[in-house]
Amino acid sequence: MTLFSIASRHLVRNAGKFTSCSAAASRRALATSAFPAPRLFDYETVTSNLSVADAIESVEAAFGALAKGEVDVPMPMHIGIHETASAGPGDCHIKGGYVSGTKTFTVKLACVSFYKNLEKNLPAGSGVFIVVDAVTGAPLAVFQENRFMTDLRTGAAGAVSLKYTTRPDDYLTIGFIGCGAIARNMARAAKAVRPNFRGVAYGLAGADEFAADMSGELGLDFQVARCSAELCGMSNVIFTQTPGGNTVLELNDLRPGTTIIASGSDQPTKQEIPVDVLKASKYISDLTKQTSKVGELRSALKEGVMTESDVYAELGELVNGKPGRQGDELIVVDLTGTGAQDAAIGQVAWDKLSAL
Template sequence: MLSHCRNALRLTAKSSRAALSTFSPPRLFDYESITKNLSVADAITSVEDAFARLAENKVDVPLPMHIGVDETSAAGPGDCHIKGGYISGTPTFTVKLACVSFTKNLEKNLPTGSGIFVVVSAETGAPLGVFQENRFMTDLRTGAAGAVSMKHCSASHHDDVGFIGCGLIARNMARAAAAVRPYKGFAYAMDGAEQFCEDMTAELGMPFTVVDSAEKLCGSSDVIFTQTPGAAPVLELPWLRPHATIIASGSDQPTKNEIPSDVMKAGKYVSDLTKQTVRVGELRTAVKEGVMTEDDVYAELGEIVNGSKPGREGDELIVVDLTGTGAQDAAIGQVAWDKMSKL
């Protein structure tokens, strides 16, 4: 009997080893292939659905992990963010590693940021693809969230759109907004606004104009996208049109802040995921200053998308706080795998 049990255990172990050996290695998709084959338009529908599912508690989204790399002779400075999620019923889940602010890379003629998406089979748990996206897919899904926010939280006649900060995220926000409606663009930044306006006018076929202050931009805009890396607010309440929709995506860690607390309190505050925004988003600052609590959150974006709560109802001020959720990463990961695994 003992001999029989030993033989059974040996067969089980041998079978397990054989099963493990059958997993194919994940496919590697390089940056050039990704940028040639994916666009922000690919992401909008899937990200919109992901927000709806998130509000229905059908997405498993852990809180982000943050690794700070202090500056020493051997490393840094820099930051690493790890996010991920699984949307119930979909065939894959995604884990993303994004590195930012490695400023010494500039001395080596390298970008300051990089990153990968790992798309995993939700059936077997085996990695299917590694996407060396270097924040490209991250920026796509952030832009898509901007489009979803604009669609649901601004009126159809709100066609004056401003951009404070004119980097890569702003470009994807501009492209995503164009998928919602035609508009007139305005841009303000410490650097790069002229090139941004020139490039976006040529690409989108819509007029973009440089303004010389954030105050003038706010006075000219129905919808304002902010995407800056700083720790100081970039606008003020008296500058805003009463019906402005502010879509803020710059704050994704506790050191950042774009929107002053009185602006947050003045209208409807919409979070992408409240458990994140209270820790790393604009809500964190308002709570810290005693101006707001989590009870002041009007809605999560997914509640507006799925119709649980109304978005734009009249001429109210709306602030949408986008910190970036694992649901978005799962959505763009699925899109990327569906499209690029067929290449």
């Protein structure tokens, strides 16, 4: 028997198998192509239909689920774009998460600190949320949010922090160190959970505009402090949301019973809060495995003044019933931003905008 005849018999014998495999491959290709293209929601649609108030309830629930181990949230991925003749400087953060039992999961790409954009009249940050069907794994939508949804979910985390570390009947003077977009969402979020407060603003730029705008929008009294020490002396809650390159307050300037909600540190090069303040505080993280690497806790661990056993709680534990404020203790809440928050605001955005 020749080699040709052997090969011919082998081909005839397996022809049905080849046909079957080919048909299966075709069916798989057809099924894959049957997924509809994800919907694209542009920036104008996103910003005109979502507010920080939309996010608070879902973010609070997500923190509670996170503390129970019911959220799959990997460590953030960071891509550093070093400044060269052809690129940068800038940073890219990739976060995501899935809250057990929800209909979608979210992956977010956030680009920040592209400061050369300002010379081109472009913002220094941009980004997209990709919301995915948790049943089929097919992307449902791409939200061109350019940090807007990120700032909303950060503001919502600030609201949750404020709710569980202050008493409802306290009259609050809330200080804002750093007066950019995140500070505005923190102020709006604070209004949602503690409707009556007095605001104080301090920043290297924009404090006067921030105070005037927030006073007009929220119908509350806002004033401008001359320095961080003056703001600390007036405030029993302080939100810090600066680029995080330098510490922004001092322990000796703080009033007894102050709550600090810090959201500026989200990578190892940043630090807003001095380590002696962290050491003296009832320290609460949004997610300890993150804050120990990229948050304020990282610096205290590095200096040897704290260990992870000094963490009083994660924020979700307070949501689930662990006591928050119990007296005149100093409290620091360290917000680095979690994939649980991104999953929460992604679900909210899909639920609200998919009906448009």
